[in-house]
Amino acid sequence: MAIPSIxxxxxxxxxxLLFHQSQLPAMTRSVRLRKFDxxxxxxxxxxxxxxxxxxxxxxxxxMENFPKLVEDIIQTSIxxxxxxxxxxAQGIQAVIGVGGEWxxxxxxxxxxxxxxxxxxxxxxxxxxYLRKLFERMGATYIKLGQFIASAPTLFxxxxxxEFQNCFDRAPAVPFHEIEVTLSEELQxxxxxxxxxxxxxxxxxxxxxQVHGARLKNLQQEVVIKVLKPGIEDILVADLNFVYVVARxxxxxxPELRRTSLVGIVRDIKDSMLEEVDFRKEAAxxxxxxxxxxxxxxxxxxxxxxxxxxxxxxxxxxxxxxxxVPLTDLDSIRSLVPDPEITLVTAxxxxxxxxxxxDNFHADVHAGNLWLLRxxxxxxxxxxxxxxxxxxxxxxxxxxxxxxxxxxxxxxxxSLIEMGATEKDVDVKAFARDLEKIFSSIQDLDTEIVVAxxxxxxxxxxxxxxxxxxxxxxxxxxxxxxxSESYGLKFPREFALLMKQLLYFDRYxxxxxxxxxxxxxxxxxxxxxxxxxxxxxLSRSSGF
Numbered sequence: 001m002a003i004p005s006i007x008x009x010x011x012x013x014x015x016x017l018l019f020h021q022s023q024l025p026a027m028t029r030s031v032r033l034r035k036f037d038x039x040x041x042x043x044x045x046x047x048x049x050x051x052x053x054x055x056x057x058x059x060x061x062x063m064e065n066f067p068k069l070v071e072d073i074i075q076t077s078i079x080x081x082x083x084x085x086x087x088x089a090q091g092i093q094a095v096i097g098v099g100g101e102w103x104x105x106x107x108x109x110x111x112x113x114x115x116x117x118x119x120x121x122x123x124x125x126x127x128x129y130l131r132k133l134f135e136r137m138g139a140t141y142i143k144l145g146q147f148i149a150s151a152p153t154l155f156x157x158x159x160x161x162e163f164q165n166c167f168d169r170a171p172a173v174p175f176h177e178i179e180v181t182l183s184e185e186l187q188x189x190x191x192x193x194x195x196x197x198x199x200x201x202x203x204x205x206x207x208x209q210v211h212g213a214r215l216k217n218l219q220q221e222v223v224i225k226v227l228k229p230g231i232e233d234i235l236v237a238d239l240n241f242v243y244v245v246a247r248x249x250x251x252x253x254p255e256l257r258r259t260s261l262v263g264i265v266r267d268i269k270d271s272m273l274e275e276v277d278f279r280k281e282a283a284x285x286x287x288x289x290x291x292x293x294x295x296x297x298x299x300x301x302x303x304x305x306x307x308x309x310x311x312x313x314x315x316x317x318x319x320x321x322x323x324v325p326l327t328d329l330d331s332i333r334s335l336v337p338d339p340e341i342t343l344v345t346a347x348x349x350x351x352x353x354x355x356x357x358d359n360f361h362a363d364v365h366a367g368n369l370w371l372l373r374x375x376x377x378x379x380x381x382x383x384x385x386x387x388x389x390x391x392x393x394x395x396x397x398x399x400x401x402x403x404x405x406x407x408x409x410x411x412x413x414s415l416i417e418m419g420a421t422e423k424d425v426d427v428k429a430f431a432r433d434l435e436k437i438f439s440s441i442q443d444l445d446t447e448i449v450v451a452x453x454x455x456x457x458x459x460x461x462x463x464x465x466x467x468x469x470x471x472x473x474x475x476x477x478x479x480x481x482x483s484e485s486y487g488l489k490f491p492r493e494f495a496l497l498m499k500q501l502l503y504f505d506r507y508x509x510x511x512x513x514x515x516x517x518x519x520x521x522x523x524x525x526x527x528x529x530x531x532x533x534x535x536x537l538s539r540s541s542g543f
Contacts (some may be wrong), residue, residue, distance in 0.1 A: 087237045094136035095124065102129050127162035134166060139206035139231055140238035142166055143272050157477050170206045170228075175199040178211065178226050185312040192216065193310050197224065207231055207276060212320065215307065220319065222307065225278065227314040232276055239269045275383055278316040282306045284359060284382035285318070291357035292349070301349040301377040321378045323370035326507045332371050340512040344522045346377045347504060351525050354388055354497075362386035362496040364503050386496040392418055396497060400525060404518035408435040415479075419488030426486070433482045437475065476502060 102123060109116055119126055124133060134141035145166030148155050182190055182197075190197065198212040202223065208231075211224045246265040274280045288303045304318040311317050324331035326346065332339045346369060353360045361368070363384040370378040388396070395418035402410035408431040415434075416425050476498050483490065508517050517523060 087234065087241070091137060094133055097136060098124060098129055098133045101132065102126075127159050130159070131162050131166055134163075137238070138170070138234065139228075140235050140242075140272065142206050143275070144242070144268065147268055147271075157481055160477060170204055172201045172204040172209055173228050175211075177229050178209070181226055181229055182224070182315060185315045186310055194222075194224075195219070213317075215310075215317075220307075222317050223304075223320045224310075225316040225318070227276055227278065235272055235276060239265075239272065243269065277313050278311065279313055281382050282308070282311055282316060284385050287358045288353065288361070288379065288382065291353055295352060295356060297349055297352070299376070300345050301379065302372060303379045303382070321370065321372055321380065323372035323378050325366035326369050326371060327366040327510060329510055332511070335371055335373065336375050340515060342371055342375075342377065343504075343507055343511040343515070343517075344520070346507070347517055347523050349377060349379075350500070350504075351523070354393060359385040359387050360500075362500065364500050366503075369503075369507075386493050388493050388497070389491075392491055392493055396494070397525065400501075400518055403438070404516065406438075408432070408438070411438075415483055415488060415490075416486075418494060419483060419490050423487035425488070430482070430486050433485075434479070437478045437482065 102120065105120060106116065109120070119128060124130060131145060134145040145163045148159055149163040149166060179190065179197075186193060193216060195214040195216045201209045201211050203210045206228075208225050208227050211226065213222050213224050214220065215222055243262070243265050246262045250262055285303050285306050289305070292298050292301055292303065302321065304321055307317040307319075324335070326332070326343070329339065332342060336342055350361065350364065361379055361382065361384075363381065364379075368379065368381045370380065372378045395414045398414035399411055399418070402408070402414060409427060411434055412425075412427050412430040416427070416430070476495070479498070480490065480495075504517060508515055518525070
């Protein structure tokens with residue numbers, strides 16, 4: 001475009017630039033410039049011209065990025081191959097199925113005076129129907145749903161809350177298909193490695209299933225975690241599709257680049273592909289076992305041994321541990337005289353791993369944290385781990401101390417230190433809002449179910465705790481929501497840490513109801529400034 005000719009038109013007050021209409025871009029020709037008297041007229045003209053230039057610049061940027069977008073889509077399609085078409089067909093089926101549910105629910109509310117509930121107004125994009133769609137779509141989308149549930153700083157609260165219910169459940173793959181995978185991966189006859197393999201799986205999830213077995217030479221009871229056949233192809237096809245959607249959305253709406261949407265999708269993709277490489281989980285387990293050995297905690301806690309000679313990228317053979325979850329009070333009492341000491345040990349080992357281990361266990365729900373038959377704490381399933389930066393831990397340590405002391409101004413300051421913000425935060429106002437949230441923590445319901453069973457000689461009474469994760473997550477979301485109102489954005493590791501602390505809070509209510517886990521002198525919260533020695537950590541565990 002030719003450079004516009006410029007001439008000066010001057011009145012008694014100020015000059016105005018005049019452009020010939022033919023020299024303006026087509027999008028801006030409706031903007032007619034003439035002499036104006038007064039400041040408002042001048043600012044209006046230049047504001048409108050500046051806005052037009054912004055639109056023109058955005059359009060130019062988009063056109064420059066378009067070839068790269070097309071190249072990305074073509075390359076991603078080539079990498080995906082024919083499996084993309086199959087997943088598309090499966091996706092259409094899932095949309096039709098969940099869409100049918102939505103229409104049925106809509107028809108039930110058609111005759112009500114209140115109209116369509118807010119939870120249904122977005123159709124399949126409503127939280128509950130999107131969660132159902134993800135569950136139908138299988139492994140990739142279930143993992144995406146779990147990521148949404150664990151990232152309240154990235155997604156709206158109603159979606160984070162709903163995706164807490166995204167269940168990873170899947171029918172078992174027939175055992176003969178599992179045998180094929182084992183033979184392909186181990187490259188040896190299975191009967192030369194295992195004395196037997198139980199064809200009935202212990203558990204089956206979307207990505208893998210687990211079978212009990214015994215090693216032939218060592219006579220060791222083990223569990224074999226096997227990646228389900230074809231799951232990698234499904235993950236690659238799905239994640240490539242999600243990547244393309246993110247790229248297109250950023251192209252259509254450049255404002256989304258500020259949210260790093262494509263970057264987030266890349267991180268999710270890398271995380272998921274790591275999860276289907278069992279060598280990564282094996283390395284996480286070995287790292288935790290080295291931590292226990294280095295800190296002298298092998299008599300207090302245990303992680304399963306990995307048998308490398310029969311473990312690969314798609315097969316993980318581990319020592320089988322026997323025990324009970326930390327929510328089974330009756331069984332715990334049958335194994336140890338004082339359940340409170342069990343909890344203190346679990347807390348010390350986990351807190352110590354935050355600094356002294358390469359990573360920490362980031363999924364300590366009752367299925368993954370056991371009291372073993374020999375009285376030790378068993379840490380299972382290292383598929384989800386966290387890595388905490390020194391800066392975040394320093395702020396987290398201050399947060400925990402302020403929480404224990406109910407010092408809400410110090411708590412506000414620690415959260416401000418941890419979160420990224422460009423605003424000046426009113427610490428006192430933030431502290432008052434935090435106090436309102438945490439003052440209600442004692443009101444959370446802890447349902448302890450007591451059951452009586454009569455045997456031939458005596459009656460047995462067992463107690464178990466029903467952990468209401470919805471309440472736990474609601475509390476955490478309140479903290480995030482209030483913090484975001486002050487412009488704070490937290491790293492994802494903060495969310496992982498907080499969720500584990502809420503799990504431990506529930507264990508405390510059952511096993512040691514009078515104990516304050518953050519103030520008890522037996523519990524050592526390892527500091528970045530002075531890492532406790534193994535002896536001190538062991539003594540504080542009560543052994």
